[in-house]
Amino acid sequence: MSGKKKSLRQSTITSFLQTGSSTPLRETERTSGSAKVKSPNENFPETDQKKNEAKGDGATPLKSVNKRRRVVISSDEEEDSDHSTSYAKDSHKKPKIVSSDSEENLAESSSMADVLTDECSRMSITSSDFNSVLVDLNEKDQKVATKVMHAANLINSLKPSIADFSEDVPDAVESPSVKVSKKGYIPRSITESDQERFPHLYDEDFRFLKPEHIKDFEGRKKSHPDYDPKTLFVPEAFMKKQTPGHKQWWTLKSQNFDTILFFKVGKFYEMYHMDAVVGVECLNLIYMRGKFAHAGFPEMAYGRYADQLVSRGYKVARIEQTETPQQLDERCKTSKVKEKVVKREVCRLTTQATRTYGVLDTSNEQNSLDFVDSSAKYFIAIAEKVKKSDSSNISTSEYGICISDTSTGTFILSQFTDDECHSFLRTLLAQHPPLQVVYEKGHSSSSTQAVLSSTVGHCQKEGLVPNAEFYGTARVLEILSGDDYFGCNVSQWPASIAGLLEDPSGGIPKSKPEYSMALSSFGATLWYFKRCLIDVDMVTMQNFTVYDPLGAPKQDISKCDTNYWKDKRMILDCAALINLNLVGPLDSRKKNTLRDPTAAKFSLYSTINKCSTPFGKRKLRVWVCSPLCDTELIAQRQDAIEFLCSMEAQTFVTESLTELRKIPDLERLLQKIHTLGLKYRVDKHPDGRAVLFDMTRYNKRKICDLANTLDGFRQVIRIRNRYLELQDDENLKQVTLLEKCFGDGFVDITRDLQHFSESFNQEQAVKEGIIVPRPGMDAEYDKTCEKEQQKKLKCSAICYVAGGKSRYTLEIPEAICDSLRDEFELKSQRKGFRRYTTPRSEDLLNELIVAEEERDKIRLDLLRRVFADFDSRKIKWAATVQAVATFDCLLSLAQYVKTCGMTMTRPELVVNSDKVFLEVEAGYHPSLALLMSSSTKQAYIPNSTFMGGDHPLTILLTGPNMGGKSTLMRQVAVLVVLAQMGCFVPASKMRFTPVDRIFTRIGASDRIMAGQSTFFVELNEAKTILRDASPHSLVVIDELGRGTSTYDGAAIASSVLKFIARSLRCRCFFSTHYLALCSEVEAENNVLFAHMSCMVENENKDDPTLENVTFLYTVVPGICPKSYGFYAAKLAGIPPTVVRAAYDASKQYHVGVNNTTDSLRKLRSMAQGGGVAREKIVAAIDSLL
Secondary structure: OOOOHHHHHHHHHHHHHHHHHOOOOOOOOOOOOOHHHHHHOOOOOOOOOHHHHHOOOOOOOOOOOOOEEEEEOOOOOOOOOEEEEEEEOOOOOOOOOOOOOOOOHHHHHHHHHHHHHHHOOOOOOOHHHHHHOOOOHHHHHHHHHHHHHHHHHHHHOOOOOOOOOOOOOHHHHOOOOOEEEEEEEEOOOOOOHHHHHHHOOOOOOHHHHHHHOOEOOOOEHHHOOOOOOOOOOOOHHHHHHHOOOHHHEEEEHOOOEEEEEEEEOOEEEEEEEHHHHHHHHHHHOOOOOOOHHHHHHHEEHHHHHHHHHHOEEEEEEEEEEEHHHHHHHHHHOOOOOOOOOOOOOEEEEEOOOOOOOOOOHHHOOOOOOOOOOOOOOEEEEEEEEEEEEOOOOOOEEEEEEHHHHOOOOOOEEEEEEOOOOOHHHHHHHHHOOOEEEEEEOOOOHHHHHHHHHHHHHHEEEEEEEEEEOOHHHHHHHHHHHHOOOOOOOOHHHHHHOOOOOOOOOOOOOOOOHHHHHHHHHHHHHHHHHHHHOOOOHHHHOOOOOEOOOOOOOOOOHHOOHHHHOOOOEEEEEHHHHHOOOOOOOOOOOHHHHOOOOOOOOOOOOHHHHOOOOOOHHHHHHHHOOOEOOOOHHHHHHHHHHHHHHEEEEEEEHHHHHHHHHOOOOOHHHHHHHHOOOOOHHHHOOOOOOOOOOOOHHHHHHHHHHHHHHHHHHHHHHHHHHHHOOOOOOOHHHHHHHHHHHOOHHHHHHOHHHHHHHHEHHHHHHHOOOOOOOOOOHHHHHHHHHHHHHHHHHHOOOHHHHHHHOOEEEEEHHHHHHHOOOOOEEEEEEEEEEEEEEEOOHHHHHHHHHHHHHHHHHHHHHHHHHHHHHHHHHHHHHHHHHHHHHHHHHHHHHHHHHHHHOEEOOOEOOOOOOOEEEEEEEEOOOHHHHHHHOOOOOOOOEEEEEEOOOOOOOOOEEOOOOOOOHHHHHHHHHHHHHHOOOOOOOOOOOOEEEOOEOOOEEHHHHHHHHHEEEEHHHHHHHHHHHHOOOOOEEEEEEEOOOOOOOOOHHHHHHHHHHHHHHHHOOOOOEEOOOOOOHHOOOOOOOOEEEEEEEEEEEOOOOOOOHOOEEEEEEEEEEEOOOOOOOHHHHHHHHHHHHHHHHHHHHHHHHHHHHHHHHHHHHHHHHHHHHHOOOOOHHHHHHHHHH
């Protein structure tokens, strides 16, 4: 658990202990005179649902009473009470007194009473105050006002005192009158009743919750190395004082101390003690009356409140009643221990990275994923083994990684040996930014923790206990062999997992050594998901991928042809993704704190993202992070985009976009339906035993998810049919990728959709919340219904009627009743008739009831069986989703090309060239499309770049500050990424040989959390370039050496530049302000000098503040004579006096350097000429010192 999260929870507990709440408790009087509803157990109150439904359907309970609904949840101590709701009008409006002298009418006028109560509670009610209110009221209204005044006085009498918040009572507030502050009430002085009412503020029994006394379940304090923050030690003496219901809560809290408990009591979720404090502060709930902090909300509001807390970083546990009062009675009859409360179990534990968007997690009845963020929410487990080099003190790490996305049920496994800079770990984290990271406690190095803090510092990090929580390989394979997962037959395991085993066909599975850590990291994920109760749901999706962040093994570059690039992808490490702003910041949620808050908006992904489907957006991000190197695949994408941009395809494109916008998030819905179809969840999961009070609503949500999914796939069929209509077009036949999406490569799902259309009436099922299969679609259900009809028809000749609670009673006229045999038993009668039953009729009725119960039982499981039937075809559904996602990405790129506003060209990739090269004519930065399409029209300057071939491979770029050097270098690199994604690029022409990796060394920034200075970060990135770059790489280095002294920086920059130009011989952009560097490499044939041009007006050698520099943003050959740093200082608003003083110091520095240079030249001349007196040489040397 991160330090931030620890401090958050600790402050909450401290607030609870010191004050009992973040704000003083507010008492709310009941305004309804309805009868109480007896709870099934005497320790928690039941809820009057009818009364609640009459007043609303679960609007958000808020702390403020003005214009907001207040959900009142009373204490569940020894007394029973009901939950009620009350309303209040705007407090600024004058309350209208309702004329009534009955309790019933008083309850109906609760809105008025609440307003008066709230207003009166803000002051001391005196006789004069009250008399002024009664002046103009009639007798009936005075009775109502009198009751309101009594309620207000009662509220004032129950307010906590100042002693609840401070040991020392200020003299200024010793008056019993109550004043109002911004945060709440300033309580009156402490009274004896307050001590009785708030014992947790004074009672030593709560001492175990104070930060200095908190222990885990094993009695270990926070200072202990094995302290477990997930558990809490609750003293036995304290537990003995609790009621059975609260003992149950404390037991669950002791097992989930790091979690907010939503504790089901009747039809409400209750929050107690420190959890209630969080509920009031974060959810705007109100405190209920009682001896401790307590709040709650209705069952139907769970999704909204859970989402709010989880989004804030809390873990939320949903605790349900898992038996009815009748089941409790039956259990007590057969057990020696007579329990007084129904069983409750944790049915779901939700965190930021383990959301699955189930039926209880939404407030939208029609589409549960309508307002859900479409981006992937990654959960990452990291196993690490540190290796020390024998030849040096440098240590490296071997990692096993498991990346999972619970919203889609996908797993990515990887194992690799990283360098000392953890380059590949950083790359993996940048490509899959996590919301949660777990690692093996005691086995994660400090350098790895530094990487996590500096790269994904926003995410939650948690250490797991080795073996017990962070499973080893043997334990993982043992679990996977269970019947709930893959089973013992390894040949039926997913191919990706079977490929990690030594002998998949053997008896006991065993991991390959090179994948043992990857499986161990998967074991940590498995344990965590088991704690969240979603392990079986995720694993049985069988969606596993093995990932290699290192890319394919290096091959002989001399054989660079089409086969060399086949199935390869460009490597973009963490530095490239960030420095080129390809996907925006790793945590866009904190964009307001970023140095450049526009980074997310103007990233390459945001620029080209015009996808219509959520799963298309996720796939497009993968395309950006992993561009292609295979020229055949690139050409296929280019062909598809070219066709989609053509006039012949405009009708098809317009209709397809319309249909795509109607398609829900099918990828996530497939995971939801898979979970709903699991028999495991009915038989073994706590949710299968949970007692929910609005199952019809939840069943409707389930059926809506299924209906939306089926409708989404029907939209896909419409797109495909429209595509098939274009088959006569000769140009279309050449579009291979579109053929794979909707042509011969399309997986036909028409029959599957027809099957579900014929199985049940979809509209009726959505409306009624239950699926009734049509005859012939479910054999078991048909057989049971047939048995039920047989029970009815056996007595069809006899006239049966229903009366009262009796079914199928025989109604006989009184005139013939005297002749009936003794076996006829009188049940009821009406005028002229009597109703009887016989033993035979009762036997038949019992058989009918059994048949009906069997039918209803099958009908209840029928919904699950329909989901299971759908899930059995998930391979087809998943293939269709991927085809649609690809098509959506192609449409997105085509829309970008058409709406860019700049000249677009189809890049040409050359693979059979002996030399690497890169040619860009009149190119623009791709993200300028967002600015070109805006209302502000500006003129943007294109630039051409030529590297390799007949030109030098390295360009040494100089120019004025803010002249556009960094933008030009980024522009070329981003154009390469966009071209190898298969998209057209903003340029008049682009030709190049494929790039296998882009290296960047841009900007000056440190890594404080990793303990790395600015210069150290620069050298790390430079080292990675020198070690891993190949002739096919593209290197971008911007002002290397700024983080140290001028001489050291210039020397290092010179050495790196020479090594790249002479040894690596790859395409390279190298910018600098060191003019001495230009002199150092002047003789290098593989280096081209270029600079960003500018025009200077009013150039003044004495006062630089008079100069005006116009940046032309055009690259031209040659070296820029000056950097014009003083003009940049002027633009930044540096005072002119400071700029002039800096300029004078600069001149003196240059004069000193020039004098020294002249003296050295004279000294060398004297030494070489000979015949010079020794005294003159010594004098010349002294002048230099």
